[in-house]
Amino acid sequence: MIVCIAEKPSVARDIARILGANSSRDGYMEGNGYQVTWTFGHLCTLKEPGDYTAAWKPWALTQLPMVPQRFGIKLIDDNGIKKQFAIIERLMQAADGIVNCGDAGQEGELIQRWVMQKAQAKCPVKRLWISSMTDEAIREGFANLKDQTDYQPLYLAGLSRAIGDWLLGMNATRLYTLKYGQNRQVLSIGRVQTPTLALIVNRQKEIENFKPEPYWVLATVYRDTTFTATKGKFTSKEEGEKAFATIEGKPFTVTKVEKKEGKEQPPQLYDLTSLQVDCNRKFAYSAEMTLNLIQALYEKKFTTYPRVDTQYLSDDIYPKCPQTMNGLYQTQFNGMAPYAELIKPIGGKPLKKSKRVFDTSKVTDHHAIIPTGVIPKNLSDAEQKVFDLVARRFIAVFLPDCKFSTTTVLGEVNGEEDKVEFKVTGKEILDPGWRVVQGKTSDKSENSESSENSDNPEKKDDAEERTLPTFVKGESGDHKPTLTEKWTTPPPYYNEASLLRAMETAGKFVEDETLRAAMKENGIGRPSSRAGIIETLFKRHYIKRERKRLIATPTGIELIDLIREELLKSCELTGIWEKKLRDIEHQKYDAKQFIDELKVQVAEIVHEVMADNSNRRVTVLTDAELKKVKSPKKQ
Secondary structure: OEEEEEOOHHHHHHHHHHHOOOEEEOOEEEEOOEEEEEOOOOOEEEOOHHHHOHHHOOOOHHHOOOOOOOOOEEEOOOHHHHHHHHHHHHHHHHOOEEEEEOOOOHHHHHHHHHHHHHOOOOOOEEEOOOOOOOHHHHHHHHHOOEEHHHHHHHHHHHHHHHHHHHHHHHHHHHHHHHHHOOOOOOOOOOOOHHHHHHHHHHHHHHHHOOOOOEEEEEEEEEOOEEEEEEEEEEOOHHHHHHHHHHHOOOOEEEEEEEEEEEEEOOOOOEOHHHHHHHHHHHHOOOHHHHHHHHHHHHHOOOEOOOOOOOOOEOHHHHHHHHHHHHHHHHOOEOOEOOOHHHHHHHOOOOOOOOOOOEOHHHOOOOOOEOEOOOOOOOOOHHHHHHHHHHHHHHHHOOOOOEEEEEEEEEEEEEOOOOEEEEEEEEEEEEEOHHHHHHOOOOOOOOOHHHHHHOOOHHHHHHHHOOOOOOOOOOOEEOOEEEEEEEEOOOOOOOOHHHHHHHHHOOOOOOOOHHHHHHHHHHOOOOHHHHHHHHHHHHHOOOEEEEOOEEEEOHHHHHHHHHOOOHHHHOHHHHHHHHHHHHHHHOOOOOHHHHHHHHHHHHHHHHHHHHOOOOOOOOOOOOHHHHHHOOOOOOO
C-alpha cells in the first residue's frame, strides 16, 4: 500500500479522487492501492526549553543562553492532532512506500518530514511537486514523482530556519522580558519581527523629529499652461521675490519645443509580495487577508501556487498559456465576460514570448502567480477582486507596450539683469497597449490616506498624463507669474504595502523592478511569512493600525530603544541571515555552520544584556490603555 500525505483534508480529497482512493475511512481515504491522509498544517514543533531539562522550565536569567545539545521535535498538544497523528503513524508503519504531497515549499517540506520522523517511517519516500491543484497538474505530478532525497537541501534550509528562530527567539525573549519587562508582559523578540518593528519605529521617529522648512517655487501661467522655473526651489523668500520682480511685466518667449515618443512595458507578473502590495493599495486588504484569499483560490484550482518570490515563468509554461487565456476568455462574473474584449486582439495568434516573462533561470521551485485556466465559479467578492488582479496582470504581459509621446516646452523671460528659464512637460497616450487592462479604476479607488502613504510610482505618471496646447518656438506673449511658499514634508508613515516592500529589500527604498528583484535574496522573512510577522506585531501590542497607517505603540518604541545589539534589530544583518538560508537551500552554504554561528551570536547578546547596569524598563499597556494612547500628530 502506498501512503500519500497532504497538508490539508481538502487537498487530500482532490488527490484521492485522482488516484481512485474513493473509500472514506477515519482520517484517510483508501482505494486502488493508495491510502491518502492529511495533516492540518503543523502537527509537530520543536521541543520547548522545559522538554530538554527541568532547569529550563522556569524563566531564569541564570539559565541563559539555552542551547540544546541536539534539537528534538514533539507533537503539538492538541487532541485532534494527536488523534490524526496516531492514524498517520499506523498507516506509515505498514506502508510499502510514502508520497510526500505537502505544499511544494520550504514550510511544506518541514511539516511532512517532521511527521514522517515522528512516525518513524522506514519505507522509501517519493515527493509530489506541483505548482497548481488542477486535475491535470496532479496527474502530471504523480506521473513524475521525484525522489525525497532531491529535496534534502530544502528540508535543511527549513530546519535551520526553525532552529535559528528557536535559538534567538527563546533566549532573547526570556532575556529581555526578565531584564526589562517589569514582570507584567512578555517582551517578544524575533529574528524577523524585531527588525520589522525597528523599521516602523525608526520611520516614526524620523517623522516626529522632522522640522519643516519653507521654500518658494516660481511659476508662471502662459496660455493657460503653468510653467515652472527650472532653477528649482528658492530657499529664501528674498531670492524668490527678486526673481519674480525680474520677470514681472516682461514677455514670455518659447525657446524650445521637444517631442519624444516612448514605450512602457507591461508590469511583471505577480509574486506574493507584489500581489499583497497591490491588494493593500487598491482594496485596503491586510497582507494576511491577501495571503488567505490567494491560498483559497489556489486550493480551488483557479490560480497557481501562491507562496512565491519570483515574477517569472519557466519556458515550459509557454505552450500552456493559450489554454489559460481561453479559460479567461470564457470567464463570466454576474453574466459579464470581463476579459473577452481584452483578449480578442491577441486571440488566434501566437502569444508574444519575452524574457521579461519567460526565463527559466529566474525560476527555482515555483513560477509567478497566474490563473490556471480553470473557469472560476462561486467566488466571494474579495476572492473575485484578487483573481481579477492576477487575471489582468497575466493578460497584460502578452499585450503590446503602451506608446506615449512626451512633450517638453522650454520658455524664458528676459529680465533687466538676468533671464529666468521655465519648463513644462506633458504626456499623451498614443496607444494604450497593455494599459487597457487597467480599466477605468486604475488606482483611483484608493482613499486619501492610502494616497498620502503610497510609494506608488504610478501616481507620478498620472500627473504627467496631460496634453499640452500646441506651442511654437519663438512665440511670445503675456504671462502671469506666481511665487508660492511651500514647506518640506516628512516621509510618509508605513502602511502594509510600503512595509512589505521594505521587508523585501531589507529596508532600502527601491523603485526599480529589476534592482528590487536582485535584492530579494537579502530581504527579511519569506514572502509567505511576512503577513504573519506583521500580525504578530499587532498581537504583541507593538504596533496598531490607524486607517492605513502603521503606528508604533510606546511599548514598541521603548523596546527598540532598549535593544542596543544591532544584530537583533538590523534589517541588513537579518537580510544576510536570510541569504544564508537561501544558500543552504541551494547547497552553497552549510547548515551546521549557520547554527554554530547563531549559537555564538546568541551567547554574545546574552552577555551584553546581562552586563547592562542601567535600570531601564519598558512601559506595558493593556488593551484599554492602548486605545487611550494619543497618536502622533499629523504632519
